[in-house]
Amino acid sequence: xxxxxxxxxxxxxxxxxxxxxxxxxxxxxxxxxxxxxxxxxxxxxxxxxxxxxxxxxxxxxxxxxxxxxxxxxxxxxxxxxxxxxxxxxxxxxxxxxxxxxxxxxxxxxxxxxxxxxxxxxxxxxxxxxxxxxxxxxxxxxxxxxxxxxxxxxxxxxxxxxxxxxxxxxxxxxxxxxxxxxxxxxxxxxxxxxxxxxxxxxxxxxxxxxxxxxxxxxxxxxxxxxxxxxxxxxxxxxxxxxxxxxxxxxxxxxxxxxxxxxxxx
Numbered sequence: 466x467x468x469x470x471x472x473x474x475x476x477x478x479x480x481x482x483x484x485x486x487x488x489x490x491x492x493x494x495x496x497x498x499x500x501x502x503x504x505x506x507x508x509x510x511x512x513x514x515x516x517x518x519x520x521x522x523x524x525x526x527x528x529x530x531x532x533x534x535x536x537x538x539x540x541x542x543x544x545x546x547x548x549x550x551x552x553x554x555x556x557x558x559x560x561x562x563x564x565x566x567x568x569x570x571x572x573x574x575x576x577x578x579x580x581x582x583x584x585x586x587x588x589x590x591x592x593x594x595x596x597x598x599x600x601x602x603x604x605x606x607x608x609x610x611x612x613x614x615x616x617x618x619x620x621x622x623x624x625x626x627x628x629x630x631x632x633x634x635x636x637x638x639x640x641x642x643x644x645x646x647x648x649x650x651x652x653x654x655x656x657x658x659x660x661x662x663x664x665x666x667x668x669x670x671x672x673x674x675x676x677x678x679x680x681x682x683x684x685x686x687x688x689x690x691x692x693x694x695x696x697x698x699x700x701x702x703x704x705x706x707x708x709x710x711x712x713x714x715x716x717x718x719x720x721x722x723x724x725x726x727x728x729x
Contacts, residue, residue: 472498475501475502481551482528488691498521523546528552530555568709586715592681601676604658604659639654644657667687
């Protein structure tokens with residue numbers, strides 16, 4: 466019998482960290498061999514970071530961009546562990562840090578680990594390619610719980626990027642993150658974001674293609690955080706078999722139809 470893959474869970478006291486631990490319990494092919502959290506966190510199940518990494522083949526991290534970057538550098542210095550990052554809200558400098566670490570170890574970074582969302586990315590790209598910018602405006606709607614600190618969500622950015630790639634334009638040149646006051650008529654080809662934060666919403670995403678005479682909506686609703694935790698575990702099982710490199714969930718699922726990279 467093949468030995469189980471040894472997982473360490475970073476941010477183990479957080480909501481997603483707990484979900485990953487729960488998903489791994491009872492699996493024959495993988496297990497939680499160490500849990501750690503921010504320095505000073507008190508829980509009898511926690512060990513220090515160095516001990517956790519020494520015990521594991523792969524570490525799953527749903528924490529913060531700053532903590533994820535620091536962890537990526539530590540893992541890269543070890544050179545013997547894979548890393549799965551589910552944190553969102555990275556800036557360009559932080560992404561560069563993670564990409565540099567990925568030269569030494571396999572790193573899977575994704576704004577969303579859902580199979581459904583990753584299928585949705587492909588549908589959005591196809592629709593954007595087929596529906597002319599002169600006729601169809603694109604708006605990305607997303608809603609999350611009141612505790613989420615970044616906006617738009619990593620998934621919303623991924624969906625907007627998919628739409629931009631479908632239209633063969635750079636997202637930065639057409640994105641509109643907010644509207645307020647006298648904004649004027651909407652420019653042709655603009656890709657907008659609308660954001661809600663409230664209550665305990667796990668994750669709602671819709672991409673609207675609005676024409677004068679019809680509206681097409683492609684959407685995804687997350688019902689349970691275990692959805693993302695299961696995807697992160699599958700990403701970890703996949704990552705331990707890969708050479709060093711920067712990967713995303715499209716790579717893990719074999720859905721990579723373009724050169725799309727994991728988004729901030």
